[in-house]
Amino acid sequence: MLYPVAWHDDRVSLIDQTRLPTLYSRVEIRRSDDMAMAIKTMIVRGAPAIGVAAAYGMYLGAREIETDDRAEFLTALDGVADLLRGTRPTAVNLFWAIERMLKTARQTVGSVESIQAVLLKTAQEIQEEDLRTCQAIGDRGLEVLPESPQKLRILTHCNAGALATAGYGTALGVVRSAWREGRLERVYANETRPRFQGAKLTAWECVQEGIPVTVITDSMAAHCMKEGLIDAVVVGADRIAANGDTANKIGTYSLALVARAHNIPFFVAAPFSTVDFNLGDGAQIPIEERDPAEIYRIGDTQLTPAGVEFYNPAFDVTPAASISAIVTEDGAIPPEQLGGRIPSQQNS
Numbered sequence: 001m002l003y004p005v006a007w008h009d010d011r012v013s014l015i016d017q018t019r020l021p022t023l024y025s026r027v028e029i030r031r032s033d034d035m036a037m038a039i040k041t042m043i044v045r046g047a048p049a050i051g052v053a054a055a056y057g058m059y060l061g062a063r064e065i066e067t068d069d070r071a072e073f074l075t076a077l078d079g080v081a082d083l084l085r086g087t088r089p090t091a092v093n094l095f096w097a098i099e100r101m102l103k104t105a106r107q108t109v110g111s112v113e114s115i116q117a118v119l120l121k122t123a124q125e126i127q128e129e130d131l132r133t134c135q136a137i138g139d140r141g142l143e144v145l146p147e148s149p150q151k152l153r154i155l156t157h158c159n160a161g162a163l164a165t166a167g168y169g170t171a172l173g174v175v176r177s178a179w180r181e182g183r184l185e186r187v188y189a190n191e192t193r194p195r196f197q198g199a200k201l202t203a204w205e206c207v208q209e210g211i212p213v214t215v216i217t218d219s220m221a222a223h224c225m226k227e228g229l230i231d232a233v234v235v236g237a238d239r240i241a242a243n244g245d246t247a248n249k250i251g252t253y254s255l256a257l258v259a260r261a262h263n264i265p266f267f268v269a270a271p272f273s274t275v276d277f278n279l280g281d282g283a284q285i286p287i288e289e290r291d292p293a294e295i296y297r298i299g300d301t302q303l304t305p306a307g308v309e310f311y312n313p314a315f316d317v318t319p320a321a322s323i324s325a326i327v328t329e330d331g332a333i334p335p336e337q338l339g340g341r342i343p344s345q346q347n348s
């Protein structure tokens with residue numbers, strides 16, 4: 001199993017996802033500002049993995065605070081939270097994990113040292129919970145996949161795999177479970193412009209596990225559906241509003257539309273930590289805009305002439321009505337019923 005975030009004695013070890021698939025390497029993180037930078041530069045990426053990384057970032061920041069005074073400590077910890085919150089705006093798991101760490105710190109009675117110890121334990125719990133959650137999502141996904149053909153061809157977008165979570169993955173968790181149960185023929189992976197998470201990361205994960213994978217460019221999805229090559233689409237999510245509208249990697253929305261046009265089921269696989277029950281609908285989800293260089297340059301190659309302008313939104317919002325079901329750790333939920341399913345810990 002792949003673990004993109006790992007705690008080792010006194011530091012966090014991250015798989016450097018900017019270097020895959022050419023090079024598998026790990027980056028050692030000892031400070032909260034380095035963790036913030038790792039999230040911003042996408043050394044670690046994918047909503048649940050960002051949440052886990054931010055939780056450890058909060059602990060690293062807590063460890064850096066030099067005071068015995070509880071009030072001073074909690075004020076300084078708010079500063080760490082602000083630093084980490086400023087890294088990426090769309091994936092709600094980031095904010096969810098930071099809030100949970102802050103709440104834990106405020107509720108812990110005792111010395112600063114004891115709060116620091118509890119924060120490390122909480123970050124580890126968030127990580128372990130996400131791994132269990134993803135395994136549950138993967139297995140519960142089997143309940144909604146089409147019954148025929150016996151072996152399915154599943155199309156996915158971006159990377160919602162082990163690399164994007166504590167391990168196992170959400171959308172790719174469903175793929176992994178289907179593969180284990182003999183229900184998968186192959187994965188079609190959209191390359192996912194502009195950063196190629198599908199071509200680089202999803203394909204790499206599949207190759208690691210011997211799961212047959214075909215990479216296509218994003219513009220080929222409709223054609224492949226028309227050719228009868230796709231039985232189901234399964235994607236992850238960065239933030240889901242209470243009405244089921246779902247923000248995920250740019251290109252997901254058009255994929256949902258073409259899936260509907262071809263009568264192919266379109267599933268979102270995500271943990272409850274990705275649902276933002278405070279937002280009534282997807283129009284309120286903040287969409288990250290990234291450096292235009294992601295569009296106009298690949299490696300050292302400049303793709304466009306000088307003088308053109310760019311727009312580089314990293315995510316889009318798929319309306320709930322275009323989603324067949326949201327596969328959570330509690331099973332598949334019709335998007336319109338999501339609002340009634342606030343888990344108790346998010347209700348408080």
Ligand SMILES: CSC[C@@H](O)[C@@H](O)C(=O)COP(=O)(O)O
Binds near residue numbers: 248
């Ligand atoms: C289980 S990960 C789900 C999403 O976070 C994933 O599909 C995605 O859009 C990741 O975007 P990224 O910009 O690579 O962080």
